Amino acid sequence: MKNPEQEQSKKNEILAGPPPSVLNLGYDLNLSVRIGSLIMPNPVGVASGTFGYGEEYDELVHIDALGALYTKAVTLEPREGNPPPRLVETPMGLINSIGLANPGVEKFLREKLPSLRTRLCPIIVNVAGSTEDDYIQVIERIEAHLASTDSGRPGIDGYEINVSCPNVQKGGMSFGIDPRLVERLTHSLRQKTSRPLIIKLSPNVTDIAEIARAAEAGGADAISCINTVVGMVIDTEKKKPAIAMGTGGLSGPAIRPIGVAATYKVGKAVRIPVIGLGGITNASDAIQYLLAGALAVQVGTALFSDPRAPLKVLDGIIEWMKRHSVHSVSDIRFMLR
């Protein structure tokens, strides 16, 4: 019998090693970050919903070099998503209303997991649902599947719980605005998995710190902050909204200051790590999040202008660390003056 914890720590040792580009620097840089029991080799991941399940970007991005791959949301049942148009570009931003289109957990395990298992970077599965039971069943199903496949990499190193999608009629968002629901949901999911549990929060709330504390109390290993900001564009000639659903989620550089402020607030409110995202396009953007209190970051919408953005961000962080004589990336969050 294999001991899953031993397996995990052995894998973490491998993952914790510096990526190839850092080996020749002659510097003693520690880029790895710890989220619960997982050690990510570097702090730069790709955000859920912008990177599919990885395969789509295989020919364009050196995926193994990423700090983490956060998958497109997985729900219990398949979802077709919302009618088009689903996208509209705004000044330095993008509004989307995809509606969590995904193949559902069964098809995910059958068709998407095999390629995820071949990745060398940590894989975080983003989970969404309409009811508490939906979330529980997705994680139960995934854990049962992983327990029944005994060899090789699990292909799933943690979960990011989407309690903040603004684009589904029911659920998602309704969890994310109520601290009691967030705590209860986190607590329930905590019973189902020992893998890292990351709660992804919405900025569309009165006090994001309160929700973050609730997730921490429920047993979360980390907080992702932020999901998209509710937004709307109206076509003045057609006199109707630019996207079919009317409102959608705004992402991109337009929301970066909102995300940095939210990270700053949440970072002060909880002891668990914060993963910052929202409008990160270059290293300076990412370092703002790290200085605001984030341990790691995610790059999302910037992929749509340049698929190389995440690894450029990582290179820029390394360059900044050298210039500022910072040896461990996890120290940056304590450096804000």
Place this chain on the structure above:
Amino acid sequence: MRQFNATVAINRAIAPDWMHMAFEWPSDLPAPKPGQFFTALPPVVELRAGTILRRPFAFAGFEEAQIEKDSSMLSRPAYAHSIYQVRGPGTRALASMQPGSSLDIIAPLGNAFPYPERGERAIIAGGGIGIGPMLFLAEQLGAGTYASSAILVLGFRSALLIPFSGSFSAAGLPSWKKLLEKAFFSTDDGSAGTPGTVRDALEALWLQASDLKGSGTKNLAQKKWHLYGCGPGPMLASLAQFAAQNHMHAHFSAEQWMACGVGACHGCVLPAASGGFLRVCADGPVFDARTINWEANVQ
């Protein structure tokens, strides 16, 4: 597919607000096929424009590299061609690029038009800026007169908007101009070709073909039609209806607002005829006309 920095070779107007762009194609990258597209990142030229997304464009032509006879040296690189309409800040920024400048490209993306089946005649219909990929397809299929296999039917709002005419006659690829010489036209205002839509021009040709049936000469009716189309949503909805009524194969290249361009974000979908949605970038952009609910897409 690959992301690369391409040198812009041509970027000039071919009609009011229409541009022809050509850029150098990497010698070790497979040539694009008609129907496929690329995305380009508009340069930041207007600070207040604030665009962040790449823009998708169909290929409108491709020129192979020329290799020196007695060496393996390239005497001329390969060029990819496209035509695009200046519609907003992104395309305005692209239109301002000078030959010699560098453009961030991801290509080739999406699927291509299938070839006509044995015994089929390709009828290639383009509307407005949608003529780009149709010129590329027509060139590959050898469009010309009735005697050759493919027929090109192009629709415009007015004769004034037909590319390479008037003051724009020096612009564009010679092969495109040859194709235009042999093409059938429709114009909304009746200033050239059949008055009305591309559908109207096709109906006229179809009627002609039916009249000629059984005459024994080499004519339109000898072969089953395979309709290829690209153009505005209402045009494709109308052509889908035409193809269904007359029991012909039809493949259309579709357009939708796009973010990633590689199938990851599910932003650029169209309603599928069987329910659900299909991604233009990864499931298309070329679809069998029967697989898309074109009517729902127009509403």
